[in-house]
Amino acid sequence: MTITPEFRPAPGDLEEHEFLVNMGPQHPSTHGVLRVILRVDGERLVDAIPDIGFLHRCFEKVAEGWTYQQVVPLTDRLDYVSAMTNELAYVMAVEKLAGIEVPERAQWLRVLVAELQRIASHLVWFGTFALDLGATTPFLYAIREREHILDLFEALCGARLTYSYMRIGGVRGDLPPGFVGKTREFLKLMPSRLREYENLFMKNRIFENRTKGIGRVTAEEAVAYGASGPTLRGSGVDWDLRRDEPYAAYDRFEFGVPVGQSGDVYDRAVCRFKEMYESLKIIEQVLDGLPEGDVRAKVPRVLKPPAGDVYTRVESPRGEVGVYLVSDGGPKPYRVKWRAPSFAHLRLLPVMAKGHMVADIVAIIGSIDIILGEVDR
Amino acid sequence: MHNLTSLLTGFWSFICGLWVTLVNTVRPPVTFQYPEKYYVPLEGFRGYPALVVDPETGETKCNGCQACARACPLGVIHIETAQREDKKRYPVEWRLEFGRCMVCNLCVEACPFGALTMSPEYEFAEYRPEDLVYTLGNLKLPPEGFEVRRLDGSTVRTGLAGGGRG
Ligand code: SF4
Ligand code: SF4
Numbered sequence: 001m002t003i004t005p006e007f008r009p010a011p012g013d014l015e016e017h018e019f020l021v022n023m024g025p026q027h028p029s030t031h032g033v034l035r036v037i038l039r040v041d042g043e044r045l046v047d048a049i050p051d052i053g054f055l056h057r058c059f060e061k062v063a064e065g066w067t068y069q070q071v072v073p074l075t076d077r078l079d080y081v082s083a084m085t086n087e088l089a090y091v092m093a094v095e096k097l098a099g100i101e102v103p104e105r106a107q108w109l110r111v112l113v114a115e116l117q118r119i120a121s122h123l124v125w126f127g128t129f130a131l132d133l134g135a136t137t138p139f140l141y142a143i144r145e146r147e148h149i150l151d152l153f154e155a156l157c158g159a160r161l162t163y164s165y166m167r168i169g170g171v172r173g174d175l176p177p178g179f180v181g182k183t184r185e186f187l188k189l190m191p192s193r194l195r196e197y198e199n200l201f202m203k204n205r206i207f208e209n210r211t212k213g214i215g216r217v218t219a220e221e222a223v224a225y226g227a228s229g230p231t232l233r234g235s236g237v238d239w240d241l242r243r244d245e246p247y248a249a250y251d252r253f254e255f256g257v258p259v260g261q262s263g264d265v266y267d268r269a270v271c272r273f274k275e276m277y278e279s280l281k282i283i284e285q286v287l288d289g290l291p292e293g294d295v296r297a298k299v300p301r302v303l304k305p306p307a308g309d310v311y312t313r314v315e316s317p318r319g320e321v322g323v324y325l326v327s328d329g330g331p332k333p334y335r336v337k338w339r340a341p342s343f344a345h346l347r348l349l350p351v352m353a354k355g356h357m358v359a360d361i362v363a364i365i366g367s368i369d370i371i372l373g374e375v376d377r
Numbered sequence: 378m379h380n381l382t383s384l385l386t387g388f389w390s391f392i393c394g395l396w397v398t399l400v401n402t403v404r405p406p407v408t409f410q411y412p413e414k415y416y417v418p419l420e421g422f423r424g425y426p427a428l429v430v431d432p433e434t435g436e437t438k439c440n441g442c443q444a445c446a447r448a449c450p451l452g453v454i455h456i457e458t459a460q461r462e463d464k465k466r467y468p469v470e471w472r473l474e475f476g477r478c479m480v481c482n483l484c485v486e487a488c489p490f491g492a493l494t495m496s497p498e499y500e501f502a503e504y505r506p507e508d509l510v511y512t513l514g515n516l517k518l519p520p521e522g523f524e525v526r527r528l529d530g531s532t533v534r535t536g537l538a539g540g541g542r543g
Contacts, residue, residue, distance in 0.1 A: 070450035073481035137398060144407050151419070155528045157482075158423035158495060164481045172482070176420060178529030200397040205387035301487075 018046055023361065025054050031128060031365065032372025036349070040358055048353035048361055050346045055376035063336040068094050068303045069168060071333065076162035078338065079374040081124050084117035085316035086374075087166035090336075092247060093312040093323040094168045098305035103294040106170035107249040112286045113156070113165065114248070114314075115279040116183075119190070120149040121317035122276050129269065129366040130201050133210055138201045145193050148186045155179060168303060170296030180287055187284055194276055202273055211266040215352035215364035218263060225351070226344040229319025230271040231368050235263030241315040248314075253285045265360075265367040272369070275317075302331050318342055318369055338377055342370040418497045420525045420535060423480045425511070426454075426473060427496035432520045437513075438492035441468045448487030453477045471516055475501070476509035497523050497535060 024035040033054035039047040059078060063071045075090045076083040088110055095102060127142035150160045155176045157165040165172050201207055217227070222235040232239060240257040242250045258274035260267030307329040313322040319341025326335040345368040352364045409416060418424070426445075428437040441458030453474040458466045485493045496518060503509055522534040 066450050070448075070483065073450065073479060073483065141401065147407065151528070154422060155419040156421075158419075158421040159480065162479070162481075164483075172486075173421075176528060178527055182528045196397045196400070199393040201394070203390050204394055205390045 021358070025051075031370055032375075034346075034365075034370070034372050034375075036361065036365075038353075038358065038361065043357050045353045045356050045358060045361060048350050050349050052343075052346065052372070052375050055372050057377065059377040060336050060338060063333055065332065067331050068305070068333060071336065072166060072168070073162065073164040076164060077373060078340065078377055079316060079318065079321070079342070079371045080161060081371050082117050082121040082317045083161065083163050084113045084165065085314055085321060087163070088114055088248065089312060089314045089316070089321045089323045091166045091168050092314065093310050093325040094303070094305065096310045096312055097308060097325055097327055098168075098299075098303060100169050100297055100299060102170055103297055104249070104291050105174075105293040106295045106297075108252075108286055108290050109171050109175070109295060110166065110248045111250060111253070112183075112283060112290075113153070113163075113171075115282045115286070116149050116152060118279045118317045119276050120146050122272055122279075123149075125272060125317070125366075125369045126197065126201075129369075130207075132362045132366040133207065135201060135204075135207075138197060141193070141197065141200070145190065148182075148189070152179060152182060152186070155182075167296060167299075169299040170294070172296075174295050180290075183283065183287060187280055187287075190280055191277065194273075197273075202270065208266065210360075211269060211363055211367070212264060213262075214265045214356055214360050215367060216262060216264045217348060217352055221351055222263065222348070225348050227319065227348060228341050228344065229315065229317070230268055230275065231319060231341075231345050231348070233258065234260040234268030234271045234367075236261050241313060241320060245313075247312070252289070253282050255279075255282050265363050268367045272317075304329060304331050313339070316341060318371065318374070319345065340374040340377065342368070342372075342375045346370055346375055416499075417524060417526050417532070418499065420497075420527050420533060421495070422497040422499070422525065423482055423495040424498045425475055425478065425480060425496050425501070426482075426484050426493050426516075427518045428471065428513075428516050429492055429494050430517050430520050435520075437468065437471075437517060438490050439468050439471065439488075440490060440492075441466045442489065444487045444489060445484035445493055448483045450481065450483065451477055451479065454484060468513060471513045473511045473516060474509070475511050476506055494518070494535070497525050 018039055018041050021038040021040055022035060023038055025033045035051040037049040037051055038045060059074065063074060066074065072087055072090060075086040078086050123142040123146040127139035130138035153163060154160050156179065157163045157172060217235050219235045219237050222232050222237060236259060238257060238259045243257055255278045258271045260271045305327045307327055309324065309326040311322060311324045313320050321341060322339030324337035325333055328334040348368065349364065353361050428439055430437055441456050443456055446454040446456055455472040456468050457470040459469045460466055482495065485495055524532050525535050526532055
């Protein structure tokens with residue numbers, strides 16, 4: 001994007017109405033390093049052009065130089081708020097390519113951590129979204145509850161953010177002692193806390209007034225722009241990969257998929273929020289029926305999948321994470337293409353923002369829950 | 378009439394919110410006074426890759442097979458070995474450029490002899506970047522290990538010879 005001189009008011013020309021405002025790259029509500037070029041007419045947004053690439057770390061090129069196993073910790077760094085689902089998407093691609101059978105228990109554990117991760121990620125979203133709209137308190141409460149999940153993850157894999165837990169052919173280790181008990185405690189605590197958040201924020205009149213009717217996307221637009229996850233479902237498209245194209249062990253569980261109607265900020269927020277209840281249901285079912293057995297299949301140390309290509313996709317908290325993997329038969333991937341949901345959603349930003357007030361852009365960015373580490377890769 | 382209901386429901390939503398805040402005011406704090414109190418990590422916490430010491434000989438179990446160095450995605454492990462009289466190899470230099478290490482655990486899993494484990498220490502601050510290159514001297518874990526927590530509330534010691542959760 002280049003800023004052409006025509007947007008600049010000529011000296012002494014007081015009749016010029018449109019002008020450019022830079023939001024970011026350093027801005028508290030862009031959730032990372034994102035610059036949005038706003039064309040405003042007074043307080044109204046004429047256009048909002050996202051300018052990305054500040055966090056580019058050459059993930060796809062770096063992955064070509066590493067072996068299949070070594071790329072797993074690298075995928076943690078893409079969507080760092082939801083590292084588990086990234087790893088899951090990647091290891092599933094390698095397993096499909098190499099034809100590796102994953103033990104049943106490992107599949108269940110993958111669902112368990114993916115759903116815990118979804119709640120943790122949505123809690124971060126909830127907190128920062130509220131913060132963007134000017135409510136400081138929900139952020140502190142959400143981070144407090146997220147701490148329970150991070151403690152579980154710390155005991156499970158030794159890290160609190162970049163887990164490096166999934167392995168090709170399974171997961172790294174079995175549940176540590178006390179994990180199931182602590183998770184059950186969390187399951188008991190969380191619904192009441194979610195209801196508190198509802199009373200505090202989601203049912204608050206100021207929140208409703210600031211989000212209803214803002215940033216509307218029709219179902220056709222959402223599909224056309226490749227939206228997925230809560231951004232798509234908020235527009236009324238009933239599509240969830242966990243249910244419609246089950247991977248790992250998702251076909252064993254009963255859960256609902258919250259769908260919105262109008263596709264505005266409010267509906268997207270409510271969809272995301274209700275998903276936490278559904279994730280709690282899945283976690284409960286996993287703990288009830290966790291099968292015994294191995295957690296990791298035997299995989300050769302130097303893995304050489306046959307030449308070919310695969311595409312796998314999983315439902316991350318933000319939407320559809322897709323991995324396109326090409327192998328030339330060697331120990332290193334020939335090409336890794338990462339399909340990041342936030343990238344597609346960011347393209348919707350101009351559609352959503354048009355015609356709204358400058359203050360609404362913050363609510364709109366918050367509602368699509370972008371992670372810049374994933375957008376720029 | 379519509380305005381009045383809207384006013385009342387809006388007012389009620391604020392009361393609900395304030396009630397939540399009030400409830401949370403009387404809950405005990407969850408924050409931890411870190412530098413004053415030492416946070417005991419959970420078992421399996423990944424601090425940095427370190428060498429397990431055999432309590433009898435005071436030596437590491439490493440025989441310099443380089444499996445960890447090959448497994449490391451970033452190539453931050455450098456090992457030089459020598460041969461003892463009994464033909465066994467031992468590392469004369471075991472260097473970890475910790476400043477670049479991403480603590481991914483791949484080296485620990487790669488070690489076929491259980492010589493590597495993750496130290497649960499987490500205070501790494503140094504004044505000079507050179508000090509973040511760890512050598513054999515400061516990579517050896519203390520033979521008495523570290524105290525770590527478990528989720529069920531008990532405490533155990535890790536970092537002992539024979540330990541090391543892959
Ligand atoms: S933890 Fe990972 S990055 Fe660090 S030395 Fe081991 S393999 Fe290399
Ligand atoms: S893999 Fe284990 S035994 Fe081999 S060099 Fe590394 S630490 Fe030593």
